Amino acid sequence: MKKIIxxxxxxxxxxxxxxxxxxxxxxxxxxxxxxxxKKTIGEVAFACYLPGTYxxxxxxxxxxxxxxxKETSFFDPANFSFPAGSHICEVEVDPETGExxxxxxxAIDDFGTIINPLVVEGQVHGGLxxxxxxxxxxxxxxxxxxxxxxASYMDYTMPRADNFPEFNLGFTCTPATSNPLGTKGCGEAGxxxxxxxxxxxxxxxxxxxxxxxxTAEKVWKACKENKKTNSKAA
Numbered sequence: 001m002k003k004i005i006x007x008x009x010x011x012x013x014x015x016x017x018x019x020x021x022x023x024x025x026x027x028x029x030x031x032x033x034x035x036x037x038k039k040t041i042g043e044v045a046f047a048c049y050l051p052g053t054y055x056x057x058x059x060x061x062x063x064x065x066x067x068x069x070k071e072t073s074f075f076d077p078a079n080f081s082f083p084a085g086s087h088i089c090e091v092e093v094d095p096e097t098g099e100x101x102x103x104x105x106x107a108i109d110d111f112g113t114i115i116n117p118l119v120v121e122g123q124v125h126g127g128l129x130x131x132x133x134x135x136x137x138x139x140x141x142x143x144x145x146x147x148x149x150x151a152s153y154m155d156y157t158m159p160r161a162d163n164f165p166e167f168n169l170g171f172t173c174t175p176a177t178s179n180p181l182g183t184k185g186c187g188e189a190g191x192x193x194x195x196x197x198x199x200x201x202x203x204x205x206x207x208x209x210x211x212x213x214x215t216a217e218k219v220w221k222a223c224k225e226n227k228k229t230n231s232k233a234a
Contacts, residue, residue, distance in 0.1 A: 003071035008044045010062050015039055015047060045069045081176040081184040085109035087193040089201040098220025100136055100202055106168040107193065112176040112184035120186050124169055127190020133159040135198035139213045
């Protein structure tokens, strides 16, 4: 934005026949100090794309200035940002079928300063779906020769909307110190936290450790094994 304003001042100065040092930018307008001469940022942007003349001013662009009002800037932070959060999952397991249902999922995350809450919520929803799908359903199977046998959605267990509850989301804000906006990453939060959260809930429910994904078959076998073990112990 600073680069855009700097170029806009140069263009506005020529349009307003003023010195660049006298042009100020405020509230979307380029204004010549101590005068009523001004141009809106829209007028300046439009002028930057005119190939010919603008009113009585021939060529609105200063000599050597490229057309257009766009700039590219790269930000290199001094350090990473560190988002954090706490996720809680409640599941119900049917020991007769091994079917696992996610009954409730609550996620409280700290992404620092949030610019667009709606977009952030969507990012968390998508990550949670990906993570829960990885924990309970999705898996790649290969045969003995290394050939992928779950290469299509006919074979690969893709979760559906009815596999998920309505997520309970909450946010806290500890601004990051590594960037001017105080923002932190949010796109992968759900995908990182959901698999261990869901697996911990499943293993707590069935009383034994199993590996991902916690498919119905795997959970059913674990429940049967537990039942046999408990019967022998009794």
